[in-house]
Amino acid sequence: MKIQRICVLGSTGTIGENTLDVIARHPQSLSVYALSAYSRIERLAAQALATGAAVVVVPDDAARRRFLQAWTGTARPPEIRIGEEALVQTAAEPCVTTVMAAIVGAAGLPSALAAARAGKRILLANKEALVAAGSLFMRCVRENNAELLPIDSEHNAIFQCLPAVGHAQARTEPAKGVRRLLLTASGGPFRTVALETLADVTPDQACAHPNWRMGRKISVDSATMLNKGLEVIEAHWLFAMPVERIQVVVHPQSMVHSMVEYQDGSILAQLGQPDMRTPIAYGLGFPERIDSGVGLLSLAALGRLDFEEPDFGRFPCLRLSFDALRCGQAACVALNAANEVAVAHFLGRQIRYTEISRIIEQSLDRQAGQASRALDSLEDVLALDGETRTFAAELCLAC
Ligand code: NAD
Ligand code: MG
Numbered sequence: 001m002k003i004q005r006i007c008v009l010g011s012t013g014t015i016g017e018n019t020l021d022v023i024a025r026h027p028q029s030l031s032v033y034a035l036s037a038y039s040r041i042e043r044l045a046a047q048a049l050a051t052g053a054a055v056v057v058v059p060d061d062a063a064r065r066r067f068l069q070a071w072t073g074t075a076r077p078p079e080i081r082i083g084e085e086a087l088v089q090t091a092a093e094p095c096v097t098t099v100m101a102a103i104v105g106a107a108g109l110p111s112a113l114a115a116a117r118a119g120k121r122i123l124l125a126n127k128e129a130l131v132a133a134g135s136l137f138m139r140c141v142r143e144n145n146a147e148l149l150p151i152d153s154e155h156n157a158i159f160q161c162l163p164a165v166g167h168a169q170a171r172t173e174p175a176k177g178v179r180r181l182l183l184t185a186s187g188g189p190f191r192t193v194a195l196e197t198l199a200d201v202t203p204d205q206a207c208a209h210p211n212w213r214m215g216r217k218i219s220v221d222s223a224t225m226l227n228k229g230l231e232v233i234e235a236h237w238l239f240a241m242p243v244e245r246i247q248v249v250v251h252p253q254s255m256v257h258s259m260v261e262y263q264d265g266s267i268l269a270q271l272g273q274p275d276m277r278t279p280i281a282y283g284l285g286f287p288e289r290i291d292s293g294v295g296l297l298s299l300a301a302l303g304r305l306d307f308e309e310p311d312f313g314r315f316p317c318l319r320l321s322f323d324a325l326r327c328g329q330a331a332c333v334a335l336n337a338a339n340e341v342a343v344a345h346f347l348g349r350q351i352r353y354t355e356i357s358r359i360i361e362q363s364l365d366r367q368a369g370q371a372s373r374a375l376d377s378l379e380d381v382l383a384l385d386g387e388t389r390t391f392a393a394e395l396c397l398a399c
Contacts, residue, residue, distance in 0.1 A: 001029040001288050004121070005095055009057075009087060009111050010102035011035040012043045014215050015125040015151070018276045019100045020047060022284060025291055030284060034090045036103070045070035048078050057081045057090055087111040092118035098284070100151075101126045104217050105340050106385055109133055113378060116140040116148075121168075123283040125151040125276075127234045131336045133381045134237035135329065142170040148238070149283035154183045154231050155238055156279035157257035157270035162239070168286065171240040181235050182259040182267070184251040185310065186211050188223040191252065195314060199354045203347045211254035211274045220343045224356055225310070229321020233332055236325060243325045248318065250308045255297060273297050316357040324364060329375050330384060331367050337388035338363030345396040352399070359395045363388050 006023060010016045016035075023030045036057035037044040045067050048056050056078050058064055064080050071077045081090060084107075091099050091114045099115035100123045101108055108126035113133070115122045117140050124130070130137055141148045147168040150156050162175045189208050190198060207219040214222070221227035232246050249259075257279075259269040272278050273294050281292030312319040317339070324331040342359040345351045351359070367388070375381050 001026065001285055001290060002097075003029050004098045004284070005031055005033040006098045006100060006284075007034040007036075007091055007093070007096045007115075008032060008100045008102065009036045009091065009108065010038075010100075010104065010126075011047055012037040012040040013102055013104060014213060015102035015276060015280070016100070019102065019123075019280050019284075020051060022277050022281045022290075022292055023051070025293060026284070033093075033096055036087055036090070038103075038107075041066040042070040045072070045077075049073045053078050055079045055081060055090055057083075057086045059083065084110060088114040091115040091120070097121060098123065100280075100283075101129065102151075104128070104215055106132050106336060106382075109137075109381070110378060113137060113140055116146045117144055119144040119146045121147040121149065123149050123151050123280065127152055127230050128336050128340070130237050131230050131233045132333045132385060133329075133375070133378065134233065134332070136376070136378065136381065138170045138237050142172075145169075147286075149286055150234075150238055151276070151279050151283050152231060152234060153274070153276065153279050154258040155234060156282055158183075158235065158239060158260055160270045160282065161258075161260040161268035164287075171238075174239060174241050174245070177263050178241075178245075178260055179263050180245045180247055180261040181239060181241055182261060183228060183231055183235060183246065183248050184254070184256050184258050184307075185225060185228040185248055186222070186254045187250045187252055187310075188225065190223050190314075191250070199352050201353045203349065206346070206353060210252070212276075216347055217340070217343055220346060220356075221339070223353075224317040225315035226317035226321060226339050226356075226360070228310075228315075229318050229324075230336065232321055233325050243322065248310045250310050252306055253302065253304075255302060256305060271297060271299075317360060320357065320360050320364060327364075327368065328372075330370075330373060331364055333375065333381055333384045334363050334367040334388045335360060337385045338392040341389050341392035341396060345393075345399075350399070351396050355396070355399050359392050362395055363392050366391055 032051035034055040101112040102125040109129040206223040277292040324335040
């Protein structure tokens, strides 16, 4: 395997922790250069000690002090950098070969873009960056010869099922012979509950995903299936695939992680345990296969695999995502920003679960009523993202 010095952005999250687990299994070739966290600073200090990271990035001076208080090492603590600029700078540093982009939300966009601009191997877990700035991000990957490896399990599965030609480079057209991409979705914790109970579900119920252990924001997104909607948009950009050739299939067991359908009628699928260390190990080892620590999948013990059509009535957020992708990039920015605001308010118990889709829909309506605008730069994207957040926050307050 290629020797890599890795920057793990969002190291204290679910993806970050899983990444460090895989890295620790390959001390000969993989080492950590930098880690970043927004909260759980004590955990960051423990990670920095265990990995020997040279740099950590924290949000502010209070977090820097907390880091130093939590530092138990006898050696000198790592260099502590502060703020978003430091994330951007660290992701682009010459000694870094590989960046794991695992910050949640559009907050992960500037640093992921910086990694692309610096031509790194990018392990892209953050999906909001691609939803908000797909064309900008992919252009940046292409122009700077960055290597892009999707970590989201569905996209990693599709990547594995596609022909290997020019693989980790940004595509400009769909792979030859491919008819459709089939994204699987578990349907989350509310796939079968009575619709009238949804208005009263709690954040903990929404975060209790039947198959995956994930951060709270993506867990709520999985419950609403907005997550699958974001993944449809993500697939559109990653694989240069038109929206009408991307289909969602509900598969409650989460063992088939997604599929590629070919012109000749073949469907290739990637299967495995629902454990993010598999796609992470794939990204780190690429093009080789390396140990991930994930247990084997026994098909006989599993017995059956079920598939069904998604229910757009139960999951309005999925429909809204398809609508946004058809409308264009500004709508996708609005979809993502409104969702981040609505989910944060739901997790803070300020709005009901069923308000999430309503707030997104109204934010999309507002966007549709405005003159079309160019989104050619990070600044353009962030400006629209900010405006939508203000609008969505007002809607939340009025709930
Ligand atoms: P998480 O909430 O567990 O962790 C998020 C990380 O980002 C933490 O380290 C946190 O400190 C940091 N962070 C949060 N807000 C930040 C900000 N404003 N600035 C800088 N850092 C910030 O999330 P997760 O489940 O690990 O997911 C991370 C990303 O990967 C998300 O975009 C998610 O959609 C995507 N993803 C996750 C999974 C999964 O299984 N967890 C699967 C596919 C994709
Ligand atoms: Mg996924």
